[in-house]
Amino acid sequence: MQVIExxxxxxxxxxxxxxxxxxxxxxxxxxxxxxELMWPALNFDIPWLxxxxxxxxxxxxxIFAFGGSALMGTCYYVVQRTGHTRLALPRLxxxxxxxxxxxxxLAMTTxxxxxxxxxxxxxxxxxxxxxxxxxxxxFGAVFFGTLARRRIRHIYVxxxxxxxxxxxxxxxxxxxNIALPVSLTKSYPVYSGVVDAMVEWWYxxxxxxxxxxxxxxxxxxxxxxxxxxxPLWSYRFSIVNFWxxxxxxxxxxxxxxxxxxxxxxxxxxGMAFSLVLLMPSWGSAANGLFTFNGSWxxxxxxxxxxxxxxxxxxxxxxxxxxxxxxxxxxxSLSHYTDWTIAHVHSGSIGWVAMxxxxxxxxxxxxxxxxxxxxxxxxxxxxxxxxxMGLLMYVGSMWTAGVTEGVMWRATNADxxxxxxxxxxxxxxxxxxxxxxxxxxxVVSGMxxxxxxxxxxxxxxxxxxxKPIPVPIPEPDPDQIPSPIPAVS
Amino acid sequence: xxxxxxxxxxxIIVVMMVTFICIWAWAWSGRHRRTFSRMAELPMDDMAxxxxxxxxxxxxxxx
Ligand code: HEM
Ligand code: HEM
Numbered sequence: 001m002q003v004i005e006x007x008x009x010x011x012x013x014x015x016x017x018x019x020x021x022x023x024x025x026x027x028x029x030x031x032x033x034x035x036e037l038m039w040p041a042l043n044f045d046i047p048w049l050x051x052x053x054x055x056x057x058x059x060x061x062x063i064f065a066f067g068g069s070a071l072m073g074t075c076y077y078v079v080q081r082t083g084h085t086r087l088a089l090p091r092l093x094x095x096x097x098x099x100x101x102x103x104x105x106l107a108m109t110t111x112x113x114x115x116x117x118x119x120x121x122x123x124x125x126x127x128x129x130x131x132x133x134x135x136x137x138x139f140g141a142v143f144f145g146t147l148a149r150r151r152i153r154h155i156y157v158x159x160x161x162x163x164x165x166x167x168x169x170x171x172x173x174x175x176x177n178i179a180l181p182v183s184l185t186k187s188y189p190v191y192s193g194v195v196d197a198m199v200e201w202w203y204x205x206x207x208x209x210x211x212x213x214x215x216x217x218x219x220x221x222x223x224x225x226x227x228x229x230x231p232l233w234s235y236r237f238s239i240v241n242f243w244x245x246x247x248x249x250x251x252x253x254x255x256x257x258x259x260x261x262x263x264x265x266x267x268x269x270g271m272a273f274s275l276v277l278l279m280p281s282w283g284s285a286a287n288g289l290f291t292f293n294g295s296w297x298x299x300x301x302x303x304x305x306x307x308x309x310x311x312x313x314x315x316x317x318x319x320x321x322x323x324x325x326x327x328x329x330x331x332s333l334s335h336y337t338d339w340t341i342a343h344v345h346s347g348s349i350g351w352v353a354m355x356x357x358x359x360x361x362x363x364x365x366x367x368x369x370x371x372x373x374x375x376x377x378x379x380x381x382x383x384x385x386x387x388m389g390l391l392m393y394v395g396s397m398w399t400a401g402v403t404e405g406v407m408w409r410a411t412n413a414d415x416x417x418x419x420x421x422x423x424x425x426x427x428x429x430x431x432x433x434x435x436x437x438x439x440x441x442v443v444s445g446m447x448x449x450x451x452x453x454x455x456x457x458x459x460x461x462x463x464x465x466k467p468i469p470v471p472i473p474e475p476d477p478d479q480i481p482s483p484i485p486a487v488s
Numbered sequence: 489x490x491x492x493x494x495x496x497x498x499x500i501i502v503v504m505m506v507t508f509i510c511i512w513a514w515a516w517s518g519r520h521r522r523t524f525s526r527m528a529e530l531p532m533d534d535m536a537x538x539x540x541x542x543x544x545x546x547x548x549x550x551x
Contacts, residue, residue, distance in 0.1 A: 081534050154523050156530055222531050231528035236515035243511050247504075366534065471533070 006467035007080050008087040009367045013460055014097045015073025016364060019356070020450045022069055022104065026061025027446055031439040033058050038432040048112035056111045056123040062348065063121065063211065065104040070356045071215045072100065072139060075162045077363055078222045079143055082159060083150025084470055093142045099135035103128060115185045119200050121207050122176050126187040129177040136173065140166045151472065157238045161218035164246050168210035176203035194261045198254065205253035212347065214246065216355050217284055220312070223359040224288045227305050228298065233290035237283060244280035248273055255326040258335060267328065274326030281319035288312045303379035307358030310387060314350025318343060333409070338428065339401025346394045349442060354386065357449065364456055369465030374455035378448050385445035392438030400431035 036042045036051045043050045080087055087093050107124040110116075116123045124132070143166055147159060176199055179187040191199050225232045232238060254262060254270030289312050292298075298305050321343050325334050334340060361379055365372050373379055407427065410418035459465045514520075 082530055152530075154527055156527055158531075224531075225528065226531035226534060229532060231525070231532070235524040235528040236520070239515045240512055244508070 005086050005470040005472065007470055008090050008093070009077070009468065011087070011090070011093045011097050012073050012077045012363075012367050013457070014094075015069045015076070016360060016367060016453070017457075018069040018097070018101060019066055019073060019360065020446075020453050022061060022065035023353075023446045024443065024450060025108075026058060026066045027439070027443045029054055029061055030058040031436065031443055034432070034436040034439050038429070038436050047114065053112045053114065056116065056120075057108050059121060060104075060107050060111065060123065062353075063207070065108070067211065067215075067352060067356065068100060068104075070360065071162075071165070071211075071219070072096065074219050074223075074359055074363060075143060075166075075215075076146075077367065078156075078158050078218065079146045079162065080470075082156035082222065083147060083152055084472065085146060085149045085151055086470055087142060088145030088149055089142050092138050096135055096139045096142060099131065099138065103131050103135060106131070110185075117177070117179065117187065117189065119176065119189070119203075121204050122173070122200070125185060126177070126179055126181045127184065129173070129179075133170070133174055136166070136170045140170060156222070157232075157235065157242065158218045158220075158222040160239075160242050161214045161221060164242075165210050165215035165218060168206060168214070168246070172203045172206050172210070176200060197257055197260065198262060198266070201256040202250075202253040205256055206250060208347075209249035209252075210246075212352050213249070213281075216352055217245075219359045220284070220288050220308070220355050223355075223362045224291050224308050224312075227302070227308060227358070227362045228292045228295045230291050230293070230295050233287050233293065238287055241280045241283040241287065245277075245284070248277050248280060252277055252326070255331070258328055258331040271326050271328055275323050278319060278323040282316055285312050285316040285319070288315075301376070303376065303383045304358045304361035306383050307354045307361065307386075311351050311354030311358060314346055314354065314390075318347035318351055321346065333405040334401060337401040337404040337408075338397045338431070339405065342394050342397035342401055345390075345397065349386075349390045349393060353442075354390075357382070357386070360449075360453075364453055366468070368457050368460045370456050370459065373452055374458075375452050378452040382445040382448045382452075385441045385448065389438040389441030389445065392434050392441065396431040396434035396438065400428035400435075403427050403431075 032042070033051055033055050036054075040051075047053065076087060076093060103124075106128050110125060110128065111123050115125050117125055122129075143162065147155060147163075177189075178191075179189045181187040189196060221232065221238060251273040252270050254266045255274045257270075258267050260267075289309065292305070292309060295305075299309060324330050325339070325343060334343075361373055364370075404424050404427075407419045407424040408417075408421075412418055
């Protein structure tokens with residue numbers, strides 16, 4: 001019996017569009033925040049334009065709006081392809097798209113008005129939080145529903161990462177945001193004092209772990225072999241890395257609270273787990289990079305592959321740096337300085353943004369019914385703009401961070417501080433200028449990508465692309481891996 | 489630290505180490521070799537149209 005089924009790519013296209021738009025919005029806000037640090041008068045004394053109000057808009061915009069849209073879109077794409085089945089619950093899937101966009105718009109408009117829980121990366125107030133929880137559970141239902149109707153018995157490793165991302169982020173979000181609303185726009189968390197701090201950084205750190213790492217590793221494990229046109233270097237190694245990564249990450253959150261009121265032993269546990277974490281992190285980075293073995297020549301004229309390779313290099317670099325920063329003595333220098341900001345952005349503009357851009361370039365033509373992106377040259381231009389901007393950003397913030405760290409701890413013979421805080425600010429001003437310029441380059445690259453996607457999407461806009469049929473194999477008793485009978 | 493707490497944490501560590509070794513053993517067992525090598529190629533099934541040029545598509549494995 002032959003069934004004809006088509007991949008459901010409409011919702012994938014919607015998320016693709018959203019990722020391109022939110023990327024520009026979120027990073028432009030970052031550029032504006034960077035400009036305010038350089039030229040403070042740019043806030044014009046308007047409350048909603050002040051640094052404190054737009055900074056969370058930047059972080060929410062890039063992590064949840066840009067990253068989230070890209071993750072959900074690629075997740076829907078990958079889970080269908082790796083299971084040889086179409087999406088379960090397609091209407092709910094489309095609802096997750098509109099729901100998520102509503103979440104992003106609500107969060108990004110309320111935070112500058114001062115409506116905030118003041119918990120980093122969890123700023124939106126309770127009514128947005130509830131909406132996030134609803135959308136997230138629906139996202140999970142679509143994902144696991146699709147897995148349940150797969151036609152390949154073994155679940156491809158990318159889905160393990162996506163699945164961990166969905167379950168963990170749901171858990172983190174709900175536990176961290178338990179609060180008592182006192183009005184529509186104000187709520188108080190049920191936690192207080194050091195418990196609040198620990199819950200917040202258990203959440204914050206695992207947002208890095210499961211949102212900015214596990215989710216994007218899902219993307220990596222699918223799109224890297226696909227783009228390299230090589231099988232994954234070691235499939236079994238990817239499984240060991242998966243379990244190691246998710247079991248170690250959960251315990252490392254206290255490295256954000258070194259030398260605070262948190263009990264000393266909890267800080268040490270965080271430090272120890274952070275050091276162990278380097279192994280599964282480099283395991284995945286190596287697996288991705290070695291997958292390119294034998295197809296390095298591709299890099300010459302394939303900008304998507306370039307983005308992927310550099311993202312893996314930055315993933316390895318940022319995780320190495322993170323493990324070092326988790327050592328208490330190093331942290332005593334780096335904490336509160338721009339070194340943290342350098343680490344964050346080598347992880348986010350380096351790893352997160354580049355794996356996303358590479359994967360979007362790989363996925364977009366297929367999802368938009370084209371043989372290739374509209375302009376290869378524009379992809380190349382984007383790559384160089386991005387890498388230049390990234391190096392300027394990270395290089396300047398490392399320099400600024402170490403400068404601050406060293407100046408703040410310098411003392412005179414009588415024990416008084418050698419430098420005032422103002423001295424350190426003046427010393428790093430040139431670095432703030434370079435960071436801002438780097439940001440402008442990165443955003444320009446994002447605009448180039450949006451332009452390129454717009455042209456690639458010409459047929460999709462005209463609604464003349466054909467859906468892609470699901471390959472449904474003839475029943476074959478010896479098939480590897482063993483098939484599961486289709487449900488319909 | 490009380491005695492029973494020390495025993496409990498010790499036992500948990502042993503359980504975690506054994507679990508970890510079991511995961512390695514599971515992943516490396518010959519039983520999965522054929523499945524895993526097919527899975528490692530799964531992403532390439534989708535490459536009817538690569539992003540660079542349509543010529544490279546000749547290596548695509550039909551699915
Ligand atoms: C155009 C590129 C970007 C620029 C110019 C930029 C700029 C900034 C600025 C000025 C800050 C505040 C730093 C401070 O408080 O001193 C910041 C923080 C942050 N940015 Fe970006 N950013 C960019 C891209 C991104 C991307 C792509 C991501 C994530 C995917 C990201 C994630 C973050 C995070 C998580 C923080 C908070 C860091 C912390 O609290 O330690 N940024 N960014
Ligand atoms: C082995 C992996 C990693 C370890 C051990 C690690 C460790 C650390 C440490 C020690 C800090 C500084 C905490 C402080 O002094 O306040 C930090 C901050 C941060 N890291 Fe990582 N990191 C790792 C990977 C990553 C990756 C891949 C990203 C991703 C994009 C990332 C994003 C961040 C962010 C956003 C912060 C700033 C949090 C804040 O203060 O707002 N980290 N990390």
